[in-house]
Amino acid sequence: MKERMTKIGTDAKQFWSSRTKRQKTTYIGSAVAVVIFAAFLTYFLSRTEFVPLYSDVSRAEIGRIKEELDAQGVPSQIAPGGTSILVPKERVDDLLVTLAAEGYPNTGTIDYSFFSQNAGFGTTDNEFDVIKLGAMQTELANLIKGIQGVKDANVMLTLPTQSVFLNESVQSASAAIILNTEPGHQFTEPQITALYNLVSKSVPNLSTDDIVIMNQYSEYFDLKTSDQSIGTNVVSQMELKKTIERDLQRKVQMMLGTMVGQDKVIVSVTTDIDFKQENRQENLVDRVDEDLDSLAISVQRITESFSGNGAVAGGVPEAQDPTDNRTNFVEGNNANGEYERVEETVNNEVNRIRKDIVESPYKIRDIGIQVMVEPPNVNDIASLTPGVEEDIRTILETIISTSIDKSYVPADVTDDYWQNKIAISTQTFNGKMTPAPQTAEAVIPWWVYAIGAALLVVIGILIVAYFRKRRQEREAEEAMILEEQREALHVEDINLEQETEATLRKKQLEKMAKDKPEEFAKLLRTWIAED
16 A cells, blocks of 8 residues: 555656646646635535515514423524514424414514403403404504505504493594505505595594504695685684695605605795785776777767857856846847867766675795705715705705785895795704615625636546546556566477476467457456455
8 A cells, every 4th residue: 555655746846847847837727716615506506595574573573482482492583773683584484384383473462352262251351452442553554555555553542441331421532553565656546535434434532633653754644624614713714824834844855855864854934914804896998898888788979060140149148037047048149150069979888797705715935945864975064065065055946936915015026035035054864764774685706607607527537537647658668668568478489398387388478468458457467466
């Protein structure tokens, strides 16, 4: 064994020393590439890929799931934020089924199935009321989740306590609902009405006026009312003012949130509303045609003329009788001259317009919009470019100019007039919740596979060339040994020598070496190995 190892070492040294510098560099580079590629494949193929098993779950529930996975010996990781747990990718489906069979995740909610599973006589009235309230909230939340665009829903109900006296009035219930809606989804008015009716009909003594619905972006979904008496008292006026400000705030919030991000802008709107209502009646007369002096219905013209000498009616009125209204004249004579009288009476047609005007119950006299914007780089206030701020001012100026009643806008309005109603502040929002980063699945790029395939081809070519070279060298070495053996076994033919068993064996070996050199070489190797 020692001789064989020595021979192998000697052969390796001879092989290495007989190689050129280029061949040595190729061999070393190939060996290093093989080692690096093997390490690369070992790292990526042996690495455990973790993917989310449950997301958006309470931290207490994540803790219970973590304990259960540790008890089963399943490796797991807690994602940043503590609301998601990661497990190996190949075991996700198996763990989902296994944990579901054991009641995980258990959100702690109570539905109507609780009564059939835990029915008993030891429950007090207060405990039963609490369980019933929790079951109603859970079932109502499940109903709302079935609406398109709603991913999750949290429902809080407030039920009045029932009095033991029959003469007391029944109190009303109330409901507060927070929806987790899909980004960009817009609910139509019929959908909002249906949602209010669903909640109102699911809870006894719950009016739509006592329901508040909002989403995760603090956007309210209000039910449109058909009340025509709005603005007739102080309460309704304040409600109308809040409604106008809220609608303007939501529109501005949605528009600017789309521009800079929903969590990077805060909008506040204040309004000054004139609730003075005016009822008046107008009786107007206007021409029928603008180009004419209207239309003449009837025309009467009287023309009188006189010229020449003669007695004419006239003279000095009698002064002694003041009661005759100066209608009696003393005859005159020898009056000379000319007399002409023209009289024209025209009756024209006109438009007689009567208007009974009831002014709007409110008018917006003034609007102020205050906006706080967080810059893209929270550490650099100047990262909000002046162009973006100017666009925000232009948008707000357009909203204000189209919302204020034109009767309250000065005739000589300037840009400063609108700019004074807008306030934009660039600040860093402190205390804002940062969402947990989503764990992305590791994906090996295509070029890694291409490099790996190329390395495999190069390694295969080098291995084939190496073994071919070794086989050629081995065959040459065997041929050399066989030639030496032939020379050693060559004996001159002596006819006078007696033929013995030894000479006969020599002849047989010589004949075998000539006719079948390969078998002869094998036979020699066998003898050498036995020695």
